[in-house]
Amino acid sequence: MEVTTLTDVTDGATAKGEQTRELILSTALRMFREQGYGKTTMRAIAGEAGVSVGNAYYYFGSKEHLMQAYYDLLVAQHREAVEPILQAEKSFTARMTGVLLAWLEVAAPYHEFAGTFFKTAADPNSPLSPFSEQSAPAREAGIEIFRQVAEGSDLKLPADLRAELPELLWLLEMAVVLFWVHDKSPDLRRTTSLVNRAVPLVDRLLRLTRLPVVRGIATDIVGLIKAVKP
Amino acid sequence: MEVTTLTDVTDGATAKGEQTRELILSTALRMFREQGYGKTTMRAIAGEAGVSVGNAYYYFGSKEHLMQAYYDLLVAQHREAVEPILQAEKSFTARMTGVLLAWLEVAAPYHEFAGTFFKTAADPNSPLSPFSEQSAPAREAGIEIFRQVAEGSDLKLPADLRAELPELLWLLEMAVVLFWVHDKSPDLRRTTSLVNRAVPLVDRLLRLTRLPVVRGIATDIVGLIKAVKP
């Protein structure tokens, strides 16, 4: 992230432009955090950053894109926070719980306005939806974390289930996030307790697939998921 | 719903007012369907209905409230559509599949703009969220349907699971709706196939709770749900 006086040859973005971009983004995020997404107007962001409104739109296609940029930041922070956990822990439960709790910790400062972000998650027309084409890279990165969670762990699973597991765990994370967004309890106790109790259950469930009866149904579930994926 | 020339004593609403309200709502719904939610402006609705913008706001607190009103309508239609199914079918699979497919059928004309509606589902600050305080009546009504699905069926379940089942099935419906909203396949084939294949699996899963090992984990899952509910 060095700023030089030379033109940045990649893209067409210059060092100065990059600086302005960062200024606008950091100002926006601070204001989102301090007074919420809804109460922060584009004019206010531009004013506070000392640029014109149009300039903000030069770098960010819309107000929602500012949120998207924040989300990318969050994902990066999460990836960092998760590394030591994946180094240290070997059991599936510890790895999975660690990853989910790390998310809660990283995202905590933004809990109040996170709801606004995940509003777009359910909107299939928004390019910011985690299921959209355009979010594919971020989604892949998220799934990759759970691939590591599964691979480095002590889980032994049938091949078909093992192949789908990372995506399933990512979906579980989405569900936790949805729960988290709605959690109004002090210190987010309910979400924390959900994670701490649900993960061991998932672990047990997964290990149950050794039983022939359970394995049969697990195979069918995996088959359904594969059939129904776009 | 008789319209008389006498003042409606309840509330303070008159017959004429009710007529205007309906006019605005039906106009809005038609336009939502025809050109989508986003492209339908409040001015256009008012213009088409032959009233002023302010008048629309007299009856509906916001544009989203117009959608909420539509949702209520949908729920009512679904309840009606479901009745013959619950009369005729006795097996859990048939009942559950019927109820879910009935939803798809009732909601189909609005598929394109439904996404906008369920955007609000993830927003904890919106009173229109299905999880919010204000949606409690609609949510209860929805859960009630699944209570009937379970009670009238041939399922035999442990008491604790049986008690939580309606709410769990309602959650499943929410998941199906989320999937449906994102489904771009022709004739919504993917969602239909999801329902047709997932319900039998759920059936099998539920019956597996007779096995002691599975029953143990099922009990724990139910315990977790109860603990984590607000």
Place this chain on the structure above:
DNA sequence: AGGGCTACTTGAACATGTTCAAAAACTTGG
């Protein structure tokens, strides 16, 4: 240095959801 190119910046104009004070229409008690 100057011309030309690109990147950047501006601010006014626009679109649209929302509010509100005032007017109109209606109802009711006398």
Place this chain on the structure above:
DNA sequence: CCAAGTTTTTGAACATGTTCAAGTAGCCCT
């Protein structure tokens, strides 16, 4: 039927996200 009160209706004003034509600044080539 009138006056007072209530409900309904209006339309202009407002707030805010977004667009865009025009201007500015920096860089490079000759």
